[in-house]
Amino acid sequence: xxxxxxxxxxxxxxxxxxxxxxxxxxxxxxxxxxxxxxxxxxxxxxxxxxxxxxxxxxxxxxxxxxxxxxxxxxxxxxxxxxxxxxxxxxxxxxxxxxxxxxxxxxxxxxxxxxxxxxxxxxxxxxxxxxxxxxxxxxxxxxxxxxxxxxxxxxxxxxxxxxxxxxxxxxxxxxxxxxxxxxxxxxxxxxxxxxxxxxxxxxxxxxxxxxxxxxxxx
Amino acid sequence: xxxxxxxxxxxxxxxxxxxxxxxxxxxxxxxxxxxxxxxxxxxxxxxxxxxxxxxxxxxxxxxxxxxxxxxxxxxxxxxxxxxxxxxxxxxxxxxxxxxxxxxxxxxxxxxxxxxxxxxxxxxxxxxxxxxxxxxxxxxxxxxxxxxxxxxxxxxxxxxxxxxxxxxxxxxxxxxxxxxxxxxxxxxxxxxxxxxxxxxxxxxxxxxxxxxxxxxxxxxxxxxxxxxxxxxxxxxxxxxxxxxxxxxxxxxxxxxxxxxxxxxxxxxxxxxxxxxxxxxxxxxxxxxxxxxxxxxxxxxxxxxxxxxxxxxxxxxxxxxxxx
Numbered sequence: 001x002x003x004x005x006x007x008x009x010x011x012x013x014x015x016x017x018x019x020x021x022x023x024x025x026x027x028x029x030x031x032x033x034x035x036x037x038x039x040x041x042x043x044x045x046x047x048x049x050x051x052x053x054x055x056x057x058x059x060x061x062x063x064x065x066x067x068x069x070x071x072x073x074x075x076x077x078x079x080x081x082x083x084x085x086x087x088x089x090x091x092x093x094x095x096x097x098x099x100x101x102x103x104x105x106x107x108x109x110x111x112x113x114x115x116x117x118x119x120x121x122x123x124x125x126x127x128x129x130x131x132x133x134x135x136x137x138x139x140x141x142x143x144x145x146x147x148x149x150x151x152x153x154x155x156x157x158x159x160x161x162x163x164x165x166x167x168x169x170x171x172x173x174x175x176x177x178x179x180x181x182x183x184x185x186x187x188x189x190x191x192x193x194x195x196x197x198x199x200x201x202x203x204x205x206x207x208x209x210x211x212x213x214x215x216x217x
Numbered sequence: 218x219x220x221x222x223x224x225x226x227x228x229x230x231x232x233x234x235x236x237x238x239x240x241x242x243x244x245x246x247x248x249x250x251x252x253x254x255x256x257x258x259x260x261x262x263x264x265x266x267x268x269x270x271x272x273x274x275x276x277x278x279x280x281x282x283x284x285x286x287x288x289x290x291x292x293x294x295x296x297x298x299x300x301x302x303x304x305x306x307x308x309x310x311x312x313x314x315x316x317x318x319x320x321x322x323x324x325x326x327x328x329x330x331x332x333x334x335x336x337x338x339x340x341x342x343x344x345x346x347x348x349x350x351x352x353x354x355x356x357x358x359x360x361x362x363x364x365x366x367x368x369x370x371x372x373x374x375x376x377x378x379x380x381x382x383x384x385x386x387x388x389x390x391x392x393x394x395x396x397x398x399x400x401x402x403x404x405x406x407x408x409x410x411x412x413x414x415x416x417x418x419x420x421x422x423x424x425x426x427x428x429x430x431x432x433x434x435x436x437x438x439x440x441x442x443x444x445x446x447x448x449x450x451x452x453x454x455x456x457x458x459x460x461x462x463x464x465x466x467x468x469x470x471x472x473x474x475x476x477x478x479x480x481x482x483x484x485x486x487x488x489x490x491x492x493x494x495x496x497x498x499x500x501x502x503x504x505x506x507x508x509x510x511x512x513x514x515x516x517x518x519x520x521x522x523x524x525x526x527x528x529x530x531x532x533x534x535x536x537x538x539x
Contacts, residue, residue, distance in 0.1 A: 062348055066293065069341065089330035097337025098370065104344050105363035114290045114351050162327045162387050 041081045048074030059116040065103050072096050084160030227323070228310075235306050239454035240271050246498045247271075253502045274447075281443035288351035289440065297349060298441070298448035301342025304335045305455040312462045313390045315472050315483035321390060328389035329377050332463060333370075336418065339452065340366045343420075343427065346449070347437035358436020361427040361509060362420065368516040369417040369424075375524035376407035376414070379531045380467045393471035400470070403534060407527040408468035410520050412493070415460040417512070419453060421497060423504035426512060461493035462486075469493075 051070035058064050072095040079088035122128065169177055247270060251258025263269025285294055311328050313321035325331045340362060347359020381387045383404065384395040401408075417424035428436040438449050465471055469489050472482025507515065 062290075062293075066345070085325075086327045086330065089327050089334045093330060093334035093337060093374075096341070097334055098367070101337070101340060101344065101363050101366055104341075104348070105360065105367065108344075108348060108356060108360050108363070112348060114288065114349070162330075 037081055041078060044074050044077045044081065048078065059121070061107055061117055062104065062112050062114075065100060065107060068103070069096055069100050072100070079160070082160065084165070086162040086165045087160060231310050232306070235309050235455060238458050239451055242454045242457050242494050242498075243271050243450075244268065245494070246501075249495065249498045250502050253499070278444055278447035283443045283445060284440075286351055286440050290349040290351070293345050293349040294440075295445070297342045297346035298445045298452070299342070300345060301339050302448050302452040302455065304339035305452060305459050307335050308332045308459045309455070309462075311389060312459070312466060313393060313471065314462075314486040316390075316394070324390060325388070327387050329381055329387045329392070329467070332389070332459075333374060333377060336456075336459065337366065337370060339456070340418070342449075342452070343437045346441065350437070350440040352440050354433040354435075355437050355439050357433045358427045358439070361433075362437060364509075365417055365420065365424065365427060365512065368513055369414040369520070372410050372516060372520040372524040373414040373418065375521070375528055376411040377467060379407045379524070379528045380404060382528070382531050382535060389466050393466055393473070396470040396473055398470070398473075401468075404468055404527070404531070406523055407531075408464065410524045410527065411468065412460070412464050414516070414520060415464065416497065416500070417516070419456040419460060421453070421457070422501040423507050424512060425506055426509050429506060457494055457497050458490070461490045461497065464493055465489040 048071050051067045051074060055064050055067040055071055058067065072091065076088045076091040076096070079085075079091060248258045248266070259267030259270035261267055262273045285291055308331075310323050311321070311325045311331055313324075315321075343362040344359045347355045347357075347362065350356075380392060383400060384392040386392060386395065420427050426432075428438065433439075438446060441449060465486055471489075472486050474482070474485035
């Protein structure tokens with residue numbers, strides 16, 4: 001019972017990646033006799049893909065955000081099926097619990113009519129599609145190429161437990177990890193600086209509380 | 218077959234706890250609030266000191282018509298109570314009440330992350346309710362809910378991380394296993410911050426601006442009637458159970474007690490949880506509601522720095538005692 005670990009390293013974007021990589025894995029390991037976990041993985045992948053497509057095609061803004069919850073939750077389930085438990089919960093905590101809440105907060109604060117928004121379409125549709133497809137292709141290519149023949153054993157000890165993830169993060173990958181945290185810190189400071197300046201120019205009476213809060217996330 | 222039976226039994230027990238304990242808390246709140254305010258509270262339903270008042274309330278809620286406003290987004294409006302309630306059921310599954318495998322619904326490797334992640338999802342229910350009601354008061358309530366969650370999830374996570382550092386594990390049973398009595402003074406700041414931030418996440422007084430009745434009627438739940446409204450209330454009381462249980466497990470040593478810890482550990486857990494739940498009710502009667510800006514200030518200028526200081530302290534002590 002094994003699955004390509006390739007799919008475990010997927011990031012936010014690609015439900016498509018997930019479904020596709022699973023098929024690749026099944027090809028080399030007996031496509032005609034998939035295990036229960038593989039079937040579940042594929043089905044959840046399809047649901048995730050569907051939710052992601054609805055997210056970008058629906059004309060109802062808040063519905064799009066809620067479908068995004070389904071897509072991100074589906075990804076978390078995929079991580080769980082690949083025994084990456086820690087990553088799965090962090091996915092729920094960060095993306096579903098915070099990012100989507102922030103998104104909904106922003107929508108409610110600006111404009112969130114019930115029903116369709118006729119102006120919810122963009123003229124950049126084709127450019128966006130090109131960029132999205134290119135990014136997805138690059139991700140699939142890199143991931144498949146990197147993990148082509150790697151398999152994880154679902155019956156043994158969990159390969160993605162907190163202890164294993166922590167050890168690899170702070171032993172092998174500590175430099176990228178620290179670089180990323182510096183990047184995030186820079187973004188944070190930048191957000192605070194931008195919001196303060198805007199407030200000073202326009203309305204000195206109002207403290208820029210909201211912007212700072214959003215920056216902190 | 219034995220495994221299936223085992224899992225079914227565990228799920229059933231957790232479900233029964235989920236259905237009964239919030240009622241007990243609710244009834245306690247009725248009586249405790251009443252006596253703190255110099256009155257009797259419910260006295261008639263069920264005969265003895267109105268013990269069946271909440272059952273009667275439940276029957277009343279079930280009989281009421283389930284109304285969806287004409288301008289509302291029907292499906293999201295109807296889905297919201299479930300999204301608000303179910304996460305607490307899932308969290309309850311992971312809270313251990315006694316030592317060993319037998320006293321927890323499901324042992325989860327990254328338990329701390331699981332409970333905090335899933336608790337955060339519950340707030341989506343309030344947001345959905347607030348937006349889908351097509352009511353300006355509801356929308357304001359939803360906005361306040363979101364702002365409150367964003368402000369208070371950070372201190373909660375940081376203090377939970379402090380305990381995880383102290384214990385060297387993120388599994389809930391593992392944290393209680395590693396507990397020593399001197400953790401109590403060591404982690405006391407973290408414990409208070411966690412508890413206060415949890416109260417704010419549950420929107421309990423004095424942090425109940427999202428449902429401030431004198432300003433925005435009942436916030437996100439203004440348009441709800443009947444059973445769906447009751448489900449939101451149930452979510453609030455289930456949230457109290459979850460918060461008190463988590464504080465007990467993370468900071469108060471769960472089943473450890475000064476005596477009689479063998480075999481009776483679960484009594485200690487329940488006792489500590491009950492005392493904390495009493496404190497939650499007590500706070501509701503004692504303090505007036507904060508203002509929205511006071512709430513944000515309280516979190517960002519007090520709780521976040523305090524929790525960061527707690528993490529620093531935990532790290533220093535941890536290094537020193539090694």
